[in-house]
Amino acid sequence: MLETTPAGVEFELSQFFSESRARATEYGSHYLALWDALEEAATGGKRVRPTLVLTAFSGLGGVDMALAGQVAVSFELLHTAFVIHDDVIDRDLARRGVANIAGRFTDRAFAHGAEPDQAAVWATAAGILAGDLALSEAHRILARLPIAGDMRVRLLDLLDRAVFVSAAGELADVTNALAQHPPGMDDVVATLDQKTAVYSFEAPLQAGAVLAAASDEDIATLGRFGRLVGIAFQLTDDLLGIFGDSTKTGKSVTADLREGKQTALLAHARSVPGWDVIDPLVGKRDLTEAEAQRARQHLTECGARHRVESLAREYAARAIDELERSALPAALRGKLATLAGSSVERSR
Amino acid sequence: MLETTPAGVEFELSQFFSESRARATEYGSHYLALWDALEEAATGGKRVRPTLVLTAFSGLGGVDMALAGQVAVSFELLHTAFVIHDDVIDRDLARRGVANIAGRFTDRAFAHGAEPDQAAVWATAAGILAGDLALSEAHRILARLPIAGDMRVRLLDLLDRAVFVSAAGELADVTNALAQHPPGMDDVVATLDQKTAVYSFEAPLQAGAVLAAASDEDIATLGRFGRLVGIAFQLTDDLLGIFGDSTKTGKSVTADLREGKQTALLAHARSVPGWDVIDPLVGKRDLTEAEAQRARQHLTECGARHRVESLAREYAARAIDELERSALPAALRGKLATLAGSSVERSR
Numbered sequence: 001m002l003e004t005t006p007a008g009v010e011f012e013l014s015q016f017f018s019e020s021r022a023r024a025t026e027y028g029s030h031y032l033a034l035w036d037a038l039e040e041a042a043t044g045g046k047r048v049r050p051t052l053v054l055t056a057f058s059g060l061g062g063v064d065m066a067l068a069g070q071v072a073v074s075f076e077l078l079h080t081a082f083v084i085h086d087d088v089i090d091r092d093l094a095r096r097g098v099a100n101i102a103g104r105f106t107d108r109a110f111a112h113g114a115e116p117d118q119a120a121v122w123a124t125a126a127g128i129l130a131g132d133l134a135l136s137e138a139h140r141i142l143a144r145l146p147i148a149g150d151m152r153v154r155l156l157d158l159l160d161r162a163v164f165v166s167a168a169g170e171l172a173d174v175t176n177a178l179a180q181h182p183p184g185m186d187d188v189v190a191t192l193d194q195k196t197a198v199y200s201f202e203a204p205l206q207a208g209a210v211l212a213a214a215s216d217e218d219i220a221t222l223g224r225f226g227r228l229v230g231i232a233f234q235l236t237d238d239l240l241g242i243f244g245d246s247t248k249t250g251k252s253v254t255a256d257l258r259e260g261k262q263t264a265l266l267a268h269a270r271s272v273p274g275w276d277v278i279d280p281l282v283g284k285r286d287l288t289e290a291e292a293q294r295a296r297q298h299l300t301e302c303g304a305r306h307r308v309e310s311l312a313r314e315y316a317a318r319a320i321d322e323l324e325r326s327a328l329p330a331a332l333r334g335k336l337a338t339l340a341g342s343s344v345e346r347s348r
Numbered sequence: 349m350l351e352t353t354p355a356g357v358e359f360e361l362s363q364f365f366s367e368s369r370a371r372a373t374e375y376g377s378h379y380l381a382l383w384d385a386l387e388e389a390a391t392g393g394k395r396v397r398p399t400l401v402l403t404a405f406s407g408l409g410g411v412d413m414a415l416a417g418q419v420a421v422s423f424e425l426l427h428t429a430f431v432i433h434d435d436v437i438d439r440d441l442a443r444r445g446v447a448n449i450a451g452r453f454t455d456r457a458f459a460h461g462a463e464p465d466q467a468a469v470w471a472t473a474a475g476i477l478a479g480d481l482a483l484s485e486a487h488r489i490l491a492r493l494p495i496a497g498d499m500r501v502r503l504l505d506l507l508d509r510a511v512f513v514s515a516a517g518e519l520a521d522v523t524n525a526l527a528q529h530p531p532g533m534d535d536v537v538a539t540l541d542q543k544t545a546v547y548s549f550e551a552p553l554q555a556g557a558v559l560a561a562a563s564d565e566d567i568a569t570l571g572r573f574g575r576l577v578g579i580a581f582q583l584t585d586d587l588l589g590i591f592g593d594s595t596k597t598g599k600s601v602t603a604d605l606r607e608g609k610q611t612a613l614l615a616h617a618r619s620v621p622g623w624d625v626i627d628p629l630v631g632k633r634d635l636t637e638a639e640a641q642r643a644r645q646h647l648t649e650c651g652a653r654h655r656v657e658s659l660a661r662e663y664a665a666r667a668i669d670e671l672e673r674s675a676l677p678a679a680l681r682g683k684l685a686t687l688a689g690s691s692v693e694r695s696r
Binding site for chain 1: 525
């Protein structure tokens with residue numbers, strides 16, 4: 001199994017929020033509420049990125065788990081920042097059915113007698129600022145690590161690349177949703193890679209390896225593996241967003257359709273006959289369960305589901321190939337192969 | 349006179365953008381356009397923060413101006429990030445009459461055939477991402493400085509405080525604009541302090557001093573001086589936003605009134621008889637020049653203008669007091685006293 005996130009990571013996070021709240025007190029109750037909302041946003045995730053940092057670190061001979069835990073927290077807060085800003089961009093007030101920062105501040109604004117438009121401005125401000133605070137802490141943690149200068153620069157370069165490529169991916173994602181010419185399969189996969197695989201898989205694995213003073217070859221292998229497995233995960237997420245069991249995944253199976261999200265499934269469906277069957281259902285805000293069922297049936301019958309499942313398996317297999325051809329320690333290879341397997345075999 | 353921003357700062361900035369554009373090329377024309385827009389946003393400012401870093405640094409015996417230039421660029425990019433995110437929060441499409449990042453991406457969206465609502469989403473995304481990129485680079489520059497660990501930690505702490513307090517101030521500013529009970533003078537001054545004085549004056553001056561290995565006493569003096577002079581500058585900005593000469597300041601003298609910005613002038617006017625004269629003009633989107641003139645006349649007659657001018661002078665005088673009681677080198681004291689004087693004697 002993968003390295004489980006040690007209590008140290010949770011402790012570091014809760015310590016950071018507790019200190020920040022203490023500092024926030026002198027700036028009034030709204031700022032305190034912002035920090036509460038930020039902590040809430042950073043809580044309860046699957047800690048995928050910390051787990052990857054720690055797995056690579058310990059698998060490559062790293063010993064100081066407290067140090068690796070700091071790097072793990074940095075990548076978790078980077079993720080928190082991106083999720084929060086993504087929600088602002090998408091104008092979402094909830095994530096997985098729970099009020100997000102904008103949702104909480106919208107409620108708070110109404111409780112203070114605000115008009116709807118005022119509440120929206122306040123909610124946007126809260127989301128943007130909370131993301132900025134999380135992003136800043138992600139940088140600050142790496143900048144303060146008590147390690148040699150060249151190692152710190154390498155970690156900072158990984159973080160820099162993660163921010164740079166994710167911004168490109170987020171912009172591409174928004175562009176795909178708006179474009180007059182919807183994206184093809186290659187565009188969708190490139191966007192998944194840029195928006196998520198680099199910062200969520202490549203960077204945390206490589207950061208753990210750099211901190212363990214791994215060889216350049218091992219670091220490069222982990223980067224290639226991370227991007228491939230990251231794409232496999234994201235393609236599987238697209239599948240779960242339509243065909244999943246929401247009681248298991250916690251993820252709505254109508255939201256992607258309602259929002260008209262340009263997924264790999266739709267990219268395939270658009271490229272084969274029968275698109276007119278599903279076209280009116282994509283982006284239909286008041287989509288019924290019966291209509292969602294019809295969309296699912298079409299996405300199965302037109303081959304989209306099969307195509308995306310195959311593609312996800314193909315990326316997972318390529319990820320495992322990278323491991324097999326590598327000089328990584330056998331134990332680490334085993335753990336990462338399990339991860340690659342689970343990327344396409346998650347609860348549906 | 350203050351240290352003029354050396355060509356080095358402009359060179360570092362243009363170098364950063366040139367490298368970033370080269371990296372962005374592989375992510376398509378929209379991402380390249382985002383970097384162009386970000387460079388535009390970082391260009392043409394008065395470089396107040398770099399000037400303060402360099403003035404404190406050289407005034408306290410600092411020698412390596414290239415190193416100080418890096419810190420100067422960090423604080424300039426922090427400012428760029430805050431301005432960009434502030435514009436997103438305020439839904440502004442222009443700054444000082446020129447299209448900002450959101451404005452440029454709105455135009456770009458329309459040129460690509462987007463609907464108005466789609467264009468707004470795209471513009472918000474561009475603004476949020478551009479701010480994130482500038483904020484990240486501000487952190488990265490300090491994190492990579494080739495200096496001793498304890499000095500880097502002190503600089504990082506200044507940046508951390510700047511981000512933390514500015515976020516509180518930005519939230520307070522938005523809250524003031526929405527509140528059912530408009531802010532009094534104390535609230536307005538506290539918000540100016542938090543939103544601007546700390547990151548724009550206190551932090552750059554202290555960073556220059558830390559980098560010059562100044563004494564704790566000198567660093568503390570510069571912090572107190574910075575906040576006082578920062579408030580004097582911001583109060584003067586409130587005055588210029590109503591009574592200024594827009595051909596000299598480049599700043600509209602109706603925008604603050606139209607937006608209903610909760611300035612120190614309004615805080616005073618609200619506290620004295622005659623508020624009903626000006627109340628209907630505050631936040632009036634279609635305010636005419638004649639109405640603006642009537643508002644100006646009222647703000648003069650009710651004593652608001654005089655009160656805010658006095659208050660600005662009082663803060664500038666307190667800032668100069670800090671210098672006179674300090675152990676700062678005479679030459680630096682002279683330069684900073686000139687700065688404090690100019691804070692209240694800018695072109696109207």
